[in-house]
Amino acid sequence: MSFEQNDELCRHWQGLDPPRSGKEVHEIMELVETRARRFERTIFWRNVREYVAAAIVAVVFALLASNVKTPLERVGYATVSAGALWVILFAWLMQRSRQAPLPESPGEAYKKALLAKYDRQILLTRTAWAWYVLPTTTGLVVASLGHDYAPAFGFVMAGFMLAVGVAIAILNWNAAKTLAAEKRELQRLLVGTE
Amino acid sequence: MRLKVDAEGTYRERYLALLEEHTAALRRLCHSYCETRAEAEDLFQEIALALWTALARFRGESSDRTWLYRIAHNVALTFVTKRRKQVEREQPVDNEMNVPGAGSDMESQLAEAQKQQMLQLLVRKLPFEDRRLVLLYLEGLSTAEIEAVTGLTRSNVTVRLSRIRQRLSDRLQTAKARTVRS
Numbered sequence: 001m002s003f004e005q006n007d008e009l010c011r012h013w014q015g016l017d018p019p020r021s022g023k024e025v026h027e028i029m030e031l032v033e034t035r036a037r038r039f040e041r042t043i044f045w046r047n048v049r050e051y052v053a054a055a056i057v058a059v060v061f062a063l064l065a066s067n068v069k070t071p072l073e074r075v076g077y078a079t080v081s082a083g084a085l086w087v088i089l090f091a092w093l094m095q096r097s098r099q100a101p102l103p104e105s106p107g108e109a110y111k112k113a114l115l116a117k118y119d120r121q122i123l124l125t126r127t128a129w130a131w132y133v134l135p136t137t138t139g140l141v142v143a144s145l146g147h148d149y150a151p152a153f154g155f156v157m158a159g160f161m162l163a164v165g166v167a168i169a170i171l172n173w174n175a176a177k178t179l180a181a182e183k184r185e186l187q188r189l190l191v192g193t194e
Numbered sequence: 195m196r197l198k199v200d201a202e203g204t205y206r207e208r209y210l211a212l213l214e215e216h217t218a219a220l221r222r223l224c225h226s227y228c229e230t231r232a233e234a235e236d237l238f239q240e241i242a243l244a245l246w247t248a249l250a251r252f253r254g255e256s257s258d259r260t261w262l263y264r265i266a267h268n269v270a271l272t273f274v275t276k277r278r279k280q281v282e283r284e285q286p287v288d289n290e291m292n293v294p295g296a297g298s299d300m301e302s303q304l305a306e307a308q309k310q311q312m313l314q315l316l317v318r319k320l321p322f323e324d325r326r327l328v329l330l331y332l333e334g335l336s337t338a339e340i341e342a343v344t345g346l347t348r349s350n351v352t353v354r355l356s357r358i359r360q361r362l363s364d365r366l367q368t369a370k371a372r373t374v375r376s
Contacts (some may be wrong), residue, residue: 007368008334008363009362009363010331010332010334012309012310012332013310013313013317013333014333015310016310016313016314017218018221018222018224018225019225019231021219025210025214026210028213028239029206029210029213029242029246029250032239032242032243032246033206033246035239036246036247039243056360064225098363099266102248102251103248103264103265103268103269104248104251104265104312104344105264105268105345106342106345107267107271107326107343107345108344109267109345110264110268110271110345111271115270131232142266149341152292175234186275189271189274189275189321189323191320
């Protein structure tokens with residue numbers, strides 16, 4: 001069965017004239033071109049910043065580990081350094097295996113890819129405490145406890161590091177909840193039919 | 195977007211031509227998926243951005259129109275998912291599209307305008323999936339093109355579209371009868 005495309009409904013619909021933004025098409029193109037360039041630049045520099053920051057942390061804590069007096073402190077700093085290297089490796093692996101849904105895909109394929117993207121992002125943020133927070137926080141707590149200053153101060157520092165780690169984990173957990181809500185909304189949209 | 199300097203002009207020309215040809219249809223699509231005028235404008239820009247980025251990957255495996263509608267509806271899906279909870283703001287978009295009269299006298303112009311407004315409202319009330327199908331149909335895409343845009347099977351498209359189209363026609367008739375009685 002094929003539909004008569006020039007039927008009354010189509011004629012009515014195509015007669016509708018939606019309000020315009022006041023921008024000409026070439027102005028929209030210039031706007032879009034600028035946005036696309038800015039977006040690419042933002043993503044590039046964000047990635048560079050993250051990798052460089054993690055590399056600096058790894059190097060600085062490796063140097064600290066080689067120059068401290070107590071073994072516990074050395075283990076702590078070495079753990080932080082190894083944790084930062086692990087985060088670089090993990091982020092790089094994740095980025096390499098990432099398959100963003102292409103908007104030019106057929107609708108059904110796009111929906112599947114979009115749902116898969118949500119699953120992946122939810123998993124990554126929900127488990128951030130394990131792959132991102134745990135190694136560095138553990139290292140910092142151990143190093144604080146192993147430092148040769150007054151023990152009470154060491155406990156305070158360890159508590160502070162732990163609190164920061166927990167706060168970061170909670171932020172990631174909340175981000176995962178927001179993503180899960182978005183995924184539910186997407187699923188609700190996709191199953192909704194009269 | 196990293197384009198060679200000599201290819202940049204062609205790229206821009208192609209993009210402009212595509213956007214110019216389909217602006218009205220894209221705006222109708224945006225107003226059908228959005229609750230407010232500002233939101234519809236945001237969606238239009240998101241689609242325009244996605245088209246700009248995707249054009250570099252376009253190798254002509256499908257027609258321009260199929261390719262463009264795939265992008266538009268897919269971007270709309272992502273947009274609506276993310277913006278669903280932020281809609282309680284600004285003026286509603288209902289009845290905002292201009293409805294130029296097609297008839298020669300005032301009465302037929304009014305009837306035409308009423309039908310168009312009613313159709314617009316009915317389309318906006320449809321669930322997302324049905325709305326996507328009917329929008330493609332209303333913009334004049336063939337069943338084969340709708341199949342290519344949505345990825346649904348032809349029989350699925352035909353059955354669902356037939357049902358939705360019938361329902362829209364019935365509701366329009368009912369609304370028309372009510373208007374005549376009043």
